[in-house]
Amino acid sequence: MEAQQNIRFNTKERQFFKVLHERVDNYFKTQSKSRFGNWTSWVKTAFMFTLYLAPYFLMLTGVFSGDWMIFLGYLIMGLGMAGIGLGVMHDANHGSISKSQWVNNLLSYSLNFVGGHNKNWQMQHNHLHHTYTNIEGHDEDIAPAGVLRFSPHAKLRKIHKLQFLYAWFFYSLMSLMWVTTKDFNQLLRYKKMGLLKMKGLNFGKELMIIIASKLFYYSYIIAIPILFFDYANWWIVPLAFVIGKQFTCGLILACIFQPAHVVESTTFPLPDKTGHIETDWSIHQLYTTANFAPRNLILSWFVGGLNYQVEHHLFPAISHVHYRKISPIVRETAKEFNLPYHSEPHFVGALWSHTKMLWRLGRQESAAA
Numbered sequence: 001m002e003a004q005q006n007i008r009f010n011t012k013e014r015q016f017f018k019v020l021h022e023r024v025d026n027y028f029k030t031q032s033k034s035r036f037g038n039w040t041s042w043v044k045t046a047f048m049f050t051l052y053l054a055p056y057f058l059m060l061t062g063v064f065s066g067d068w069m070i071f072l073g074y075l076i077m078g079l080g081m082a083g084i085g086l087g088v089m090h091d092a093n094h095g096s097i098s099k100s101q102w103v104n105n106l107l108s109y110s111l112n113f114v115g116g117h118n119k120n121w122q123m124q125h126n127h128l129h130h131t132y133t134n135i136e137g138h139d140e141d142i143a144p145a146g147v148l149r150f151s152p153h154a155k156l157r158k159i160h161k162l163q164f165l166y167a168w169f170f171y172s173l174m175s176l177m178w179v180t181t182k183d184f185n186q187l188l189r190y191k192k193m194g195l196l197k198m199k200g201l202n203f204g205k206e207l208m209i210i211i212a213s214k215l216f217y218y219s220y221i222i223a224i225p226i227l228f229f230d231y232a233n234w235w236i237v238p239l240a241f242v243i244g245k246q247f248t249c250g251l252i253l254a255c256i257f258q259p260a261h262v263v264e265s266t267t268f269p270l271p272d273k274t275g276h277i278e279t280d281w282s283i284h285q286l287y288t289t290a291n292f293a294p295r296n297l298i299l300s301w302f303v304g305g306l307n308y309q310v311e312h313h314l315f316p317a318i319s320h321v322h323y324r325k326i327s328p329i330v331r332e333t334a335k336e337f338n339l340p341y342h343s344e345p346h347f348v349g350a351l352w353s354h355t356k357m358l359w360r361l362g363r364q365e366s367a368a369a
Contacts (some may be wrong), residue, residue: 007271008274008275010139010277011280012280013279014280014282016280016282016283016333016337017281017283020314024329025327035096035153035318035322036097036098036319044089044097045087046187047083049088050082050085051076051083052077052080052081055072055073056077056220058073059229060224060229071243073244074245077244078244078245078252081245081249082249084110085114085253086256086302086304086306087320088304089107089118089299090304090306091107092104092106092110093108095317096317102121105245108122114179114217115217116179116183116213117183117209119201120190120210123190123199124186126142128140134261134269134274136268141257142154142262142268144170147166148163148167148170149361150262151268151361152324152364153268156364160361160362162366163359164358164363169367171254172247172251173246174247175246175253176248179217184210187206187321191203192220225237254293256305259290260289260292263353263357264353264357265340266290267286267287268288285313289313290350291307291310292309292349292350293307293328293348294307294343300324302312305324306320310342311323311327
């Protein structure tokens with residue numbers, strides 16, 4: 001992705017979002033609720049950081065000892081890392097976990113704490129993904145490496161016929177790539193695209209923050225365990241870090257984000273030659289986004305309400321703790337305007353739909369061609 005084409009949505013179709021916005025506003029007004037997080041957000045924040053840090057200190061103090069216990073410790077840390085990303089960092093980077101912006105800014109750096117870079121995330125996720133959802137050449141979430149194909153408009157390769165099988169292995173690598181090379185590649189790419197300038201960011205400063213964050217991350221997650229823990233087999237630490245922690249986190253994140261957009265029910269619109277998209281931005285979100293397992297309260301709690309992706313994409317500045325309550329408003333308003341509201345009842349069904357979509361995209365000729 002180089003310099004972005006100027007995409008323009010159809011601003012003549014604003015009635016749906018106007019009505020929906022008024023109804024959601026009325027919900028918060030009549031319920032006397034804030035759009036930001038509540039006490040449950042802070043309970044979750046404490047829980048996820050405990051889930052992440054407790055195994056580390058149990059290993060540090062020798063409570064977790066032996067090869068298999070080290071693997072278990074890093075695996076639990078992988079669960080905690082995914083929980084921080086989904087339930088804490090995500091809201092913070094959208095500015096919705098707290099009405100105090102400095103709190104949101106502080107918690108956005110929880111991504112740096114677990115090996116990523118918050119500013120890159122904001123450009124990829126908040127700007128590119130949320131604005132240009134499922135638009136080929138603009139949404140980086142559907143622009144993976146060449147061995148995977150997430151869009152019918154992307155180039156079709158012979159190897160893609162098997163992607164419905166091998167994709168899950170590459171999904172497990174997602175977090176590992178994030179904490180190694182991805183941030184450096186993204187920062188350079190966003191500089192070329194002009195996104196850094198658009199966001200008022202300095203390339204040199206952000207590069208130094210990335211380097212410092214990575215050094216800090218690898219120091220506490222690998223170097224300290226090897227240097228100070230009394231392990232007979234030092235190589236267990238980096239092996240457990242990769243397989244137990246990063247693979248676990250990467251697979252969890254992929255299994256939550258992929259069924260939200262790359263499934264049978266969603267579409268992949270293209271702009272015309274002038275960059276014009278046929279629908280309004282809010283209607284575009286309905287066509288390109290899907291919910292799953294809305295009645296699974298445990299799943300919804302752990303994944304930060306991101307099984308309500310439709311509500312999240314329409315109202316990213318509203319904390320996820322409110323999505324379950326406003327979802328009936330969105331669903332009924334969409335029905336009233338004869339618009340789709342994609343929702344898969346079960347998580348397994350959503351993963352199956354994604355798998356079938358991978359199979360189809362591995363055989364379907366490029367629509368762009």
